[in-house]
Amino acid sequence: MLDNVAVVLAAGQGVRMKSRIPKVLHRICGREMIGIVVDAVRAAGFQTTVVVARESNGIHRILGDTVNYAVQDVQLGTGHALLQAADLLPATGNILVLNGDVPLLEPATLAALTREHLTQGAVATITTATLDAPGDLGRVVRDRSGRVSAIVEKAADDDAARCIREVNVGLYCFDASWLWENLRALTPSASGEIYITDLVAAAALQGRRVAAMPIDRPDQIVGVNTRSELSRAEAVMRQRINEQLMMSGAAITDPATTYVDQGVSIGMDTTIYPNTHITGPSTVGEGCEIGPNTIVDASVIGNRCRVEASVVRGANLEDGVTVGPFAHLRQGTHLQAEVSIGSHAEIKASRLGRRTRSGHFCYIGDAQIGADVNIGAGTVTCNYDGLEKHHTRIEDGALIGSGSMLVAPIRIGARASTGAGAVVTRDVPPDALAVGVPARLRPCRLPHKGSEGGAPAR
Numbered sequence: 001m002l003d004n005v006a007v008v009l010a011a012g013q014g015v016r017m018k019s020r021i022p023k024v025l026h027r028i029c030g031r032e033m034i035g036i037v038v039d040a041v042r043a044a045g046f047q048t049t050v051v052v053a054r055e056s057n058g059i060h061r062i063l064g065d066t067v068n069y070a071v072q073d074v075q076l077g078t079g080h081a082l083l084q085a086a087d088l089l090p091a092t093g094n095i096l097v098l099n100g101d102v103p104l105l106e107p108a109t110l111a112a113l114t115r116e117h118l119t120q121g122a123v124a125t126i127t128t129a130t131l132d133a134p135g136d137l138g139r140v141v142r143d144r145s146g147r148v149s150a151i152v153e154k155a156a157d158d159d160a161a162r163c164i165r166e167v168n169v170g171l172y173c174f175d176a177s178w179l180w181e182n183l184r185a186l187t188p189s190a191s192g193e194i195y196i197t198d199l200v201a202a203a204a205l206q207g208r209r210v211a212a213m214p215i216d217r218p219d220q221i222v223g224v225n226t227r228s229e230l231s232r233a234e235a236v237m238r239q240r241i242n243e244q245l246m247m248s249g250a251a252i253t254d255p256a257t258t259y260v261d262q263g264v265s266i267g268m269d270t271t272i273y274p275n276t277h278i279t280g281p282s283t284v285g286e287g288c289e290i291g292p293n294t295i296v297d298a299s300v301i302g303n304r305c306r307v308e309a310s311v312v313r314g315a316n317l318e319d320g321v322t323v324g325p326f327a328h329l330r331q332g333t334h335l336q337a338e339v340s341i342g343s344h345a346e347i348k349a350s351r352l353g354r355r356t357r358s359g360h361f362c363y364i365g366d367a368q369i370g371a372d373v374n375i376g377a378g379t380v381t382c383n384y385d386g387l388e389k390h391h392t393r394i395e396d397g398a399l400i401g402s403g404s405m406l407v408a409p410i411r412i413g414a415r416a417s418t419g420a421g422a423v424v425t426r427d428v429p430p431d432a433l434a435v436g437v438p439a440r441l442r443p444c445r446l447p448h449k450g451s452e453g454g455a456p457a458r
Helices: 033-043 057-066 078-083 107-120 176-185 198-205 227-247
Strands: 005-009 047-052 068-071 094-099 124-130 139-142 148-152 166-175 210-214 258-260 276-279 295-297 311-313 346-348 363-365 367-369 380-382 392-394 405-407 410-412 433-435 440-442
Touching: 005 033, 005 078, 033 047, 033 057, 033 094, 033 107, 047 057, 078 176, 094 107, 094 176, 107 124, 107 166, 107 210, 124 198, 148 198, 148 210, 166 176, 176 198, 198 210, 227 258, 363 367, 405 410
Parallel strands: 005 047, 005 094, 047 068, 124 210, 258 276, 276 295, 295 311, 346 363, 363 380, 367 392, 380 405, 392 410
Antiparallel strands: 094 166, 124 166, 139 148, 139 166, 433 440
């Protein structure tokens, strides 16, 4: 049995990314690369140590106390980075080593490598892939009998190496007792760096066995050193996510233009239309229609909802809600069942009761609205006085006429009405009618017609 110990090398700054953000903190489908790699290692059953740079608060923020940390103060190569973790790792057994910038490796591949390492009885086992265009990846050199004898990193300087199509993936398993003795004995390169790959040649010279496990899916080996490679990795991850969602019963009409983050949940028989982004820790229920041209971020959407060409951020939609087109639901919005929000409406930090309707061209902010309320076109809750935000309360069954300005703090009673264009600055009692500028109370209340326009002024 393996000791189930892994080391993730994540101290590099990634200068080719041209970014102030450390390379492993760049996101792929909503998740930082280092988080993706550690998640895969953990899913394969390994206890994990991460080698980080001295200034690594971002990595600590992402991983917290779920891993052990070793610090590489000066970046002197992958071998030097691994040495910094020696005191945290066992002196015997076997150790899995991988880079923090290869985010597409899957748990099954990590587990397969460890099994191969045990089966072969090797001191080192590497993972390889055969590519038509190997680029700058390290080439795997084999002797006449086919045994691995070295990894050549600078193929551009070696005509023979340039012809080799088998490359090193950057995923290794080592016999720990052999590893530590030989890693400390490696000679630094001309640049002063120590490389893990030099261990392969060291083992071959000793006559020790180096095994190689070919990887059957090259999409797993995409390493991220540039913005272009980051984009490639995200495209692969996005395809994986969409395929998994479709296998689980969601319908995605155009996967190439559908962008779903890791960790998003989408129910059966929900249809996602093109150019839709579902990000953050979002949940979408069953039987919904989302999109086209829609953003859902950090939101919960119930069953049988329809959201068209709208932005939903930090909102909660219960079952049977319809939104859009061109609506904006902001942080803290909660729409109860069967609420209908029409075009060009914006709602912020507000709760709308069952079957309430806001047709179009409205702003509702910091409001508590009851059930069966009809909000006419152009209504605005005037919640900000220049210094503070104030609350609006509209009770069950109220009818708010088109163009009403509700100057908060204010309360509109149950079954009350406001006339079209009313500027309401005082509370309206239940069953009353407020009309005019500023609004005046009338003793009677007009019957609801089911119209979005609301009651006329008179």
